[in-house]
Amino acid sequence: MTANDSLVADYLHRAVLRHRTLPYYFEQKSWPDVVRDSRTIVDLAMIAVMFNSNIAVPSDAIALERLSPENVQNIEGISKLLEKERQLSTSAIGSIVPSRYFTEDDARHAMDMTNRVLNLFVPQMAPSLIPLLQVHHQSGPARGLSLARH
Numbered sequence: 741m742t743a744n745d746s747l748v749a750d751y752l753h754r755a756v757l758r759h760r761t762l763p764y765y766f767e768q769k770s771w772p773d774v775v776r777d778s779r780t781i782v783d784l785a786m787i788a789v790m791f792n793s794n795i796a797v798p799s800d801a802i803a804l805e806r807l808s809p810e811n812v813q814n815i816e817g818i819s820k821l822l823e824k825e826r827q828l829s830t831s832a833i834g835s836i837v838p839s840r841y842f843t844e845d846d847a848r849h850a851m852d853m854t855n856r857v858l859n860l861f862v863p864q865m866a867p868s869l870i871p872l873l874q875v876h877h878q879s880g881p882a883r884g885l886s887l888a889r890h
Contacts, residue, residue, distance in 0.1 A: 744791045751788035752858075752866040755781045756873060759858060762851050771842035778850035785857050792865050 741749075758781050765773040862869050 755784035774847035
């Protein structure tokens with residue numbers, strides 16, 4: 741295993757572990773925390789993609805060029821939306837109270853987006869992590885993860 745392989749595995753493992761915590765926040769109705777951690781999961785997955793592509797971090801735009809056009813549009817959209825939402829979930833912005841601003845639907849949508857990102861990258865770059873995702877989704881509130889084996 742090369743140094744980059746180890747980094748890819750480490751970042752994806754950390755993303756999967758954080759992903760497994762989302763149901764706890766969801767059950768506690770802590771919608772801002774689901775959104776915030778969903779963005780962190782996407783960030784960790786993108787760093788893994790960059791290491792996997794031998795690209796210096798943080799050149800995520802270059803890493804995206806190596807994906808199919810459909811996947812690029814999905815990842816860029818997910819990344820932009822979750823970044824905006826993370827800022828709202830963690831920053832003191834006027835009179836916005838994050839726990840009142842974010843809804844269950846926002847949290848579910850954020851979790852579904854992380855599912856798509858992990859579904860895209862884990863099977864290709866760290867297939868040994870697939871069982872961790874499958875266990876999570878058998879008991880978690882989010883839907884939509886169907887890991888296809890490549």
